[in-house]
Amino acid sequence: MITYLNLYHLKYFAQAVELGSISRAAEKNLVTHPAISRAVSSLERHLGVELMEHQKKSFKVTEAGFLVAKQARLLLAAASYFNSSSLTSPSEESITLCIGISKTLSEIYLNTLLKDIKSKFPKAKAQVRFGTTAEIIEAVAKNTIDLGITIGSQNLPTLKQSVIKTEKFMLVESAKAGQDREEIKAKSFILTEPRYETALLRKAYQKQFAQALPVLFEISSWEVIGQLVQQGLGVGLLPDISIKHWNKNSYRILKPAWFSSEYEVYIHHSKASIQNPVRQYVLHALVTKV
Known part of the structure; x- marks a missing residue:
């Protein structure tokens, strides 16, 4: 039959080592001197090592005793968190x-x-x-x-x-802008800070027109970009989800064959x-x- 170390015995021994006295450990735990001595003897039998040099009027801890006391303190610290409150679900x-x-x-x-x-x-x-x-x-x-x-x-x-x-990014401009629907090459763009989709647009534009994408503003907010687009200040690269509640007559989606970008x-x-x-x-x- 497997037996386990008694936590109280470990506690008594660790405190005796810490206080340098069995009597002080007994006083601290409100038990008798013999109770501490019996706890130490029980640990020695269980571990098969001497934890103290058993001499009258002498308290000398062996090397093994110091190691056991150190491990006991760690075990007792862990055990202090293992209580009924830690086992219940939060209210x-x-x-x-x-x-x-x-x-x-x-x-x-x-x-x-x-x-x-x-x-x-x-x-x-x-x-x-x-x-x-x-x-x-x-x-x-x-x-x-x-x-x-x-x-x-x-x-x-x-x-x-x-x-x-999974959805798509859209190139969006105000319905008021470019009533003559000039070519996309003539338009200015409003983008967020560098991201995957903005890099993809820049690369596709460069390949299509052999020139850099004309970026009017870089703004790290799709909401602000949307506001500027609706004011007619440029073409915004926006997630389609951001224009879901816009007035359908207030904007126009540009769909160049050379650019497409999904997002997740x-x-x-x-x-x-x-x-x-x-x-x-x-x-x-x-x-x-x-």
Whole structure:
């Protein structure tokens, strides 16, 4: 039959070594001197080594004893976290889910998502952080948010990323601009900071016209680009999802044969096991819709 070390015996011995006295260890634990001595003897029998030099009026710890005391302290520290509270599921009142998302995607996903969370977990709390793809992924990696929903992705070893939708980028201009519908070569463009799709457009334009793409502005916000496009300031490269709620008479989509670019909507979360039922619900709800 397998027997295991008694944690109280380990505690008594480790404290005796720390305090340099069996009597002091007995006082600290409100037990008798013989109780500590019996605990040490029990450990010695179990481990098959002498932990102390057993001499009257002498407290000398052997080399093996010091090693056991060191390991005992580590074991006791770990055991202090293993209690009933660590085994129970968090109450719904204590659950908070922090979501990172771009404002572009929030128009499509956020309203429905928050309503679902409120319906399934009425006492849980949801927090929303807006940012760029890079900012959101970094926040998930640092565990400052629980889930990130982005257009595009970055491969990080600590994160799991799932595609939840595939759509297209569009070249969009105001319906007021270029009433004569001049050739695309004569137009100026408004892009985000360098990304895969912007690099693809620049390369395709260079190949088609043997000149660099005329970029009027670089702005790290599809929402702002959309506003400038609607004011007639240039052609914007925008995810189709961002123009879903525009007045259909307010814009025109350009479809040059030489350019096409798809994008993927990703949901990001840590690979680490996290006890958060709201997070698990959202992951399942979004990923299974693919």
